[in-house]
Amino acid sequence: xxxxxxxxxxxxxxxxxxxFEVTDMVIEEALNGTKSILDQLSISHRLSVxxxxxxxxxxxIVHLDARTNSWSRAARRAMARQTSSHESSTIEDAIMDSQxxxxxxxxxxVSAPPKKxxxxxxxxxxxxYLTMPNSLTIQMIWTFGQDRVLFESFFLHFxxxxxQLKSTGVGNP
Numbered sequence: 001x002x003x004x005x006x007x008x009x010x011x012x013x014x015x016x017x018x019x020f021e022v023t024d025m026v027i028e029e030a031l032n033g034t035k036s037i038l039d040q041l042s043i044s045h046r047l048s049v050x051x052x053x054x055x056x057x058x059x060x061i062v063h064l065d066a067r068t069n070s071w072s073r074a075a076r077r078a079m080a081r082q083t084s085s086h087e088s089s090t091i092e093d094a095i096m097d098s099q100x101x102x103x104x105x106x107x108x109x110v111s112a113p114p115k116k117x118x119x120x121x122x123x124x125x126x127x128x129y130l131t132m133p134n135s136l137t138i139q140m141i142w143t144f145g146q147d148r149v150l151f152e153s154f155f156l157h158f159x160x161x162x163x164q165l166k167s168t169g170v171g172n173p
Contacts, residue, residue: 015148018155019139022166027058030110030136034062037161041070048107058112063143066104069150071157104151105144108158111137138162 022030031047038045048061069075113135140158142151 015152016142017139018152019137020159020163021135021137022163023135025136025166026134027060027110027112027136030138031060031062033162033165034108034110034138036165037158038062038064043070060110062108062110064106064108065102066106066154067100067102069103069153071154103145104142104147104154106151106154107141107143109137109139109141111139113137 035045043064043066045062045064048063070079138159140151140155142148145151
């Protein structure tokens with residue numbers, strides 16, 4: 001992502017793809033961690049069918065639809081207050097929540113680098129690239145929504161939680 005000066009930030013094209021990398025993790029662990037975070041935030045999600053031609057690359061896509069901003073600090077505090085005061089939501093509230101409009105849709109693409117084919121002639125080639133074993137790239141692609149700041153805040157929250165889960169080993173990344 002190229003840095004845009006503060007003066008040009010308002011007229012710059014919206015950022016639609018943000019990514020980060022993790023090491024020492026396989027795709028299934030990353031998917032389990034992603035699902036765990038999304039479940040904790042009460043965000044609906046589904047694993048997309050992977051194109052068979054791309055399966056060899058190890059790419060999986062999780063599509064999410066957020067109906068409310070549940071990741072901001074204010075929202076998390078409100079949920080904590082609600083659970084601490086033992087307030088329960090009614091069935092009508094749950095139905096209205098599932099029918100509320102989607103404010104943000106994101107595709108989370110979890111991919112491993114393509115496997116390198118080794119041969120004697122390639123082992124000394126300058127074009128040989130180095131990748132960490134079990135390294136993954138997590139990309140977030142903004143597919144729907146009106147607020148770029150909302151997308152960026154979700155990305156920052158998700159990345160922070162994902163790396164925290166990975167470092168503590170809790171929740172299976």
